[in-house]
Amino acid sequence: MTTEVRKLDKAHYPQWYGNLTLAFGGLHEAEEERALWDELVEFARAFAAWDGDELIGTASGFAFRMTVPGGASVPANGVTMVSVADTHRRQGVLTAMMRRQLDEVRALGEPLSVLTASEAPIYGRFGYEAATRMVRACIDAHRVRVAAPEGTELVRVRRAGLLESLPACEAVYAALVPGRPGLFARQPGWERLGVLDPEADRAGFSALRVVLAERDGEVVGYTRFQVKPVWDAAGTPHGEVRVRALEALDPAAYAALLRHVLSLDLVETVELSRTPLDAPWQTLVSDVRRCRPTLREELYVRLVDVGAALAARTYQVPVDVVVEVRDDFCPWNAGRWQLRGGPEGAECVRTEDAADLALSVRELGGAYLGGTSLAEFAAAGRVRELRAGALGPASLGFGSQVAPFLAHGF
Known part of the structure; x- marks a missing residue:
């Protein structure tokens, strides 16, 4: 086999994306999710690997700017959409694509390349190493209380529309970006990822909800979450909440939002699906053992x-x-x-x-x-x-x- 890696021709994009989907299980995405990725893909950074006239590999990148210690925003190539056809595994296809991609990133003058790995051992041989970790928590809402810091009572929480609230939520995120290494400055279009909510992917949960934290009329935090009603045979509620984002500009706003999701009616379990290693919920809760934290690299x-x-x-x-x-x-x-x-x-x-x-x-x-x-x-x-x-x-x-x-x- 002779592998040839070359820039993706837009004419081959449907086949390219189909190969990618097949490599990750073959399940079709919701139309709105596929449309978003179609819009975000950067063809200048997309490659296809070929064995003759057969498309056998996919790889692409995003032109991110990432915060590093000290607050600088540094160019970083975001490796994405990587796949190899199951008929061509362990034949050097991935190595050839990584070689081409890193050579081009170097030629662009970008000092960093970043990725998330579907399997942890894959990318070490190409020089990548886990640099951030996240904590997921599954909190017993019946037994855990929030120790609200001074000023929490001055924070107003209110419901808002998903799209209507997007500019205010993005302003909060943008204010946080310079202060935390690893965060990306959001480029146009990427704000829609946080509100993507295909009905087919909800698995019994509600549509995505938004609650804003306000002080003196200014938005100082937000949370996006979904609720899944659950009742046992005796009629006892065991509802679940899945929190997809909880961001705030100060401790009081953060505590007000956390307290809100933990006090929703008919809810037994609140899942914080993605939080930093030093997220303040770990200190604010009354019993961290009832939160079942789990750690993973990201x-x-x-x-x-x-x-x-x-x-x-x-x-x-x-x-x-x-x-x-x-x-x-x-x-x-x-x-x-x-x-x-x-x-x-x-x-x-x-x-x-x-x-x-x-x-x-x-x-x-x-x-x-x-x-x-x-x-x-x-x-x-x-x-x-x-x-x-x-x-x-x-x-x-x-x-x-x-x-x-x-x-x-x-």
Whole structure:
């Protein structure tokens, strides 16, 4: 077999998307969901792999701007829509597509590439590493109460229309973006992802509802959720709530929204489907054991240009370290890099000086947003300290006071 990877011709898009759908189970999407992805796909970043005249692989990307520690918004290629035909697995098709994609991202001058993985082990060999985590909670609404901070009573919560409220909700999200690593500045069209609500996908839940938090007439938070009525044979209600988003600009607004979803009538269980690792609900609730939190990795990060990527963010404490980087898939990154930086900025350049730390580009990606420390990787044997005392300051410097978070998939 000879695999040829080339830019996607729009004429082949229906076949390309059909192959993608088939690779993920073959279930057809709702019309409104398919229409949104048709609108968002970036043909300049889309590739197809061919075996002769047979389309056997798909891959694409989105031109994101992602917040990094320090608040800068950095270009990041969002890898998406990746699939290989089941007849051509383990024949180098994925490797060929990743090779082409990363070469093009480098040519565009974008220092980062990011993705979410359908299966965790897939992308490590291409230099990607999990950099954010999320917490899902399933809260017993009958037994858990919210300890509302001062000012919560001054927050008004009110219902609003899904589309009518969209501009106000987007303004809240946009205000939060610079303060949390991993968040994407939403480009036109992406705001519709949060209100996508195909009836066929509700699985017994209601249409998506919106509640706004207001103070002095200004929207300071919002939540979007669905309700599923459940009754047992005795007529006892065991309703479920699925919270798809809960964002707020201050603690009182957050607490008011959390208290609202936990106090809905006829509800026994409230699921917070996607929250940051440091989400305040964990401190506000009266009994975290009744919330059944579960943890999973989310956004994977790959440094396409080590020097530019490390210089684009800031560091919690002054850092002056030489790192020896291994990068088999993108060898232009391999070698020694001198990183000097702190809270005000950084520079990262090639050097011939002796290395203080040795690691691969995967560990740099995992630590890049501050969610996993270099010390944690070192404890797992994945970072080596070559100069005594170098690991501690570097690990602290790479950290973030705010846990990185991916607000939505792509």
